[in-house]
Amino acid sequence: MSTISNTEEGLRYLDEFRDPALARQLLETLHDQCDRLSQQRQKPLQIMEVCGGHTHSIFRYGLHDLLPDSIELVHGPGCPVCVLPKGVIDDCLRIATAPDTILASFGDALRVPGAKKSLLQARAEGADVRVVYSPLDALNLARQHPDKTVVFFALGFETTLPATALALQQARASSVDNFLVYSNHITILATIRAILQSPDMRLDGFLGPGHACMIIGTEVFRFVPERFGIPFVVAGFEPLDILQSITMIVNQHLNRAPALENQYTRVVRDHGNAVALQAITEVFEVRESFEWRGLGAIDQSGLRLRAAYRAFDAEHCFDLGQQKIPDPSHCQCGEVLKGVLKPSQCKLYSNQCTPEQPQGALMVSSEGACAAYYNYGVPRDQCA
Amino acid sequence: MISVPEHITLSQGAGGRDMQRLLDDVIYQYLDPLSLQRDDAATFALNSLAQSGDRLAFTTDTYTVSPLRFRGGDIGALAVNGTVNDLACSGAIPRFLSLSLIIEEGFALEELRFYLQSLQQAAHSAEVTIVTGDTKVMPRGAIDGLVINTSGLGVIPSDRQPGIDRLKTGDTVIVSGFIGDHGTAILGARSDLQLDIDVTSDCKAITPLTELLFAHGGVRFVRDATRGGLAAVLNEIASSSQQGVRVRETAIPVRPAVRSTCELLGFDPLSLANEGTFVAVLAADTAGSALEELRRHPHGLHATAIGEITDRRPGKVELESAFGATRLLDMPRGELLPRIC
Numbered sequence: 228m229s230t231i232s233n234t235e236e237g238l239r240y241l242d243e244f245r246d247p248a249l250a251r252q253l254l255e256t257l258h259d260q261c262d263r264l265s266q267q268r269q270k271p272l273q274i275m276e277v278c279g280g281h282t283h284s285i286f287r288y289g290l291h292d293l294l295p296d297s298i299e300l301v302h303g304p305g306c307p308v309c310v311l312p313k314g315v316i317d318d319c320l321r322i323a324t325a326p327d328t329i330l331a332s333f334g335d336a337l338r339v340p341g342a343k344k345s346l347l348q349a350r351a352e353g354a355d356v357r358v359v360y361s362p363l364d365a366l367n368l369a370r371q372h373p374d375k376t377v378v379f380f381a382l383g384f385e386t387t388l389p390a391t392a393l394a395l396q397q398a399r400a401s402s403v404d405n406f407l408v409y410s411n412h413i414t415i416l417a418t419i420r421a422i423l424q425s426p427d428m429r430l431d432g433f434l435g436p437g438h439a440c441m442i443i444g445t446e447v448f449r450f451v452p453e454r455f456g457i458p459f460v461v462a463g464f465e466p467l468d469i470l471q472s473i474t475m476i477v478n479q480h481l482n483r484a485p486a487l488e489n490q491y492t493r494v495v496r497d498h499g500n501a502v503a504l505q506a507i508t509e510v511f512e513v514r515e516s517f518e519w520r521g522l523g524a525i526d527q528s529g530l531r532l533r534a535a536y537r538a539f540d541a542e543h544c545f546d547l548g549q550q551k552i553p554d555p556s557h558c559q560c561g562e563v564l565k566g567v568l569k570p571s572q573c574k575l576y577s578n579q580c581t582p583e584q585p586q587g588a589l590m591v592s593s594e595g596a597c598a599a600y601y602n603y604g605v606p607r608d609q610c611a
Numbered sequence: 612m613i614s615v616p617e618h619i620t621l622s623q624g625a626g627g628r629d630m631q632r633l634l635d636d637v638i639y640q641y642l643d644p645l646s647l648q649r650d651d652a653a654t655f656a657l658n659s660l661a662q663s664g665d666r667l668a669f670t671t672d673t674y675t676v677s678p679l680r681f682r683g684g685d686i687g688a689l690a691v692n693g694t695v696n697d698l699a700c701s702g703a704i705p706r707f708l709s710l711s712l713i714i715e716e717g718f719a720l721e722e723l724r725f726y727l728q729s730l731q732q733a734a735h736s737a738e739v740t741i742v743t744g745d746t747k748v749m750p751r752g753a754i755d756g757l758v759i760n761t762s763g764l765g766v767i768p769s770d771r772q773p774g775i776d777r778l779k780t781g782d783t784v785i786v787s788g789f790i791g792d793h794g795t796a797i798l799g800a801r802s803d804l805q806l807d808i809d810v811t812s813d814c815k816a817i818t819p820l821t822e823l824l825f826a827h828g829g830v831r832f833v834r835d836a837t838r839g840g841l842a843a844v845l846n847e848i849a850s851s852s853q854q855g856v857r858v859r860e861t862a863i864p865v866r867p868a869v870r871s872t873c874e875l876l877g878f879d880p881l882s883l884a885n886e887g888t889f890v891a892v893l894a895a896d897t898a899g900s901a902l903e904e905l906r907r908h909p910h911g912l913h914a915t916a917i918g919e920i921t922d923r924r925p926g927k928v929e930l931e932s933a934f935g936a937t938r939l940l941d942m943p944r945g946e947l948l949p950r951i952c
Contacts, residue, residue, distance in 0.1 A: 233868035289936020604939025
């Protein structure tokens, strides 16, 4: 049981990173920098914020309206819910409707539409679908229901991988034989590499994934400035974190010295979290290829359970992963994910595709770029 | 004497002797004997009602909450206060309630007594009388423990004319206290979250404060911010009036524990439910003195102005962030689901 007290003390650490006076100072610095940069280049700087958490913060605090015109934010693929292929949801529906089976997952995964319905709809129709807050909760469900099979629908980037790994290690150590994991974990590293190698790539910098880097460290991204000449700044998620990280990227452009920098030093270490990495390596191995919604197949971007964990692998117990269900042909999620289009420039945005009736991946989770645009009231025609 | 069994049985909802015993020995014990008219319908003398106003307000609501008890309230108090508050928002002085209990077979009698007592206390402090009711028992599994419906009747004094059509550009928007307490208390009461949250639900009647406001004057519109929270009420105000609403995020009172819980689970305090906190739109020239009066009442210590009615973006709610940026505040949608990361 954790306690949440009613004091300002616990929030002070957050509020310091939301200080409006400091934000104004950073914005002044940024405007100065951009004025100087405009003597060197005409085109705006296109900076990709990798994570859905970044996108959410940018809109929540209205940062996009406060930035100089010469900074264009491109919303990256770092929303693990958004990039789930529809076929995976149908796999989960098949699991959830199997007899004596409980499907457990994170809350916002339940809203993702499959070919015909979402897991929430399946629950309404009688499937046993539970919301959990951690893979360990799912493992506890299995212990509490020895007569049922509990399948944890595991998803997320490196951030959520260690928790799944830990649950599997515990399940194996205590021989829980009614606990399975359907791994749809993906790695942000492979995805960023794929974006950099894409022919229409035109980014001038990355706000790197703060929480994923907490696990995998910063060094793994050194190839971005060194091989591609693009600034990479690992960024926290509070408004001051984001503003400071942008000034760091602009500074690198002013000095014509693309580099790997870590703004989020209060959380992220150069080499990540050794214990977490050890657990991941022990439990997971890289798949040759994994299908992303909106982006297609990306090599070495997915993770599956190692042979030693075969007994816990839902892929070996259910007939899964066979179906490929394309998004509607007019859906432009891929272009938005790569930063070629803004959400509000998509043909479907806000008329056929809304958070209640999402057509494409990015409208599904509250952290998807399209959902952020929609929820914070960006009109359809603003940027088109 | 035959006593009422410790757990509710289907026969107690069947209209026979067992049901009569449940009514006489349990339920009626918590109701005002003078007001109980055991006929098929409660009756009222029109002229006595007409002495306090010129219109009647009539409302109904069904209450279901999981878990049934939470810090600061329970389904009994909720069922009285919720309906009383709906009447109060229309300007009415709440007078009479009906009480329908739908009980799951096997429900513990002692639990039922607890909620009836809570109901009785809430009705007493809100100065409303329960005059009619109904009891049904449903088979085990058909409902979740206990569901309560209350309908309420109130009288609107002739000088009170609140309405969404009365809003004017420049009017002041206030909230009567901290927002999100009820939603957070419910999250804290849910065992699956394993969180001990130091927040008490705001579950209470708003009549002491709304009576102060109506007596003070300048009230254009009042709405209690229940499901969907402040965000839903502000959007209803904007869309029904086709005026703009502009609020300052930093002015909205949110307790630290509510903010912490929302940070942890990815919720927005503005979308969390309240059960004794309201939004009012006041004529700008009376808002300052009205707020002073509210703050003199123990329930209104944290009443505060959060924004105004504008003509900038009709039908929309604008939220001004601490950084001076403005974003639209949309209607909350769907079930609240915690984010993955």
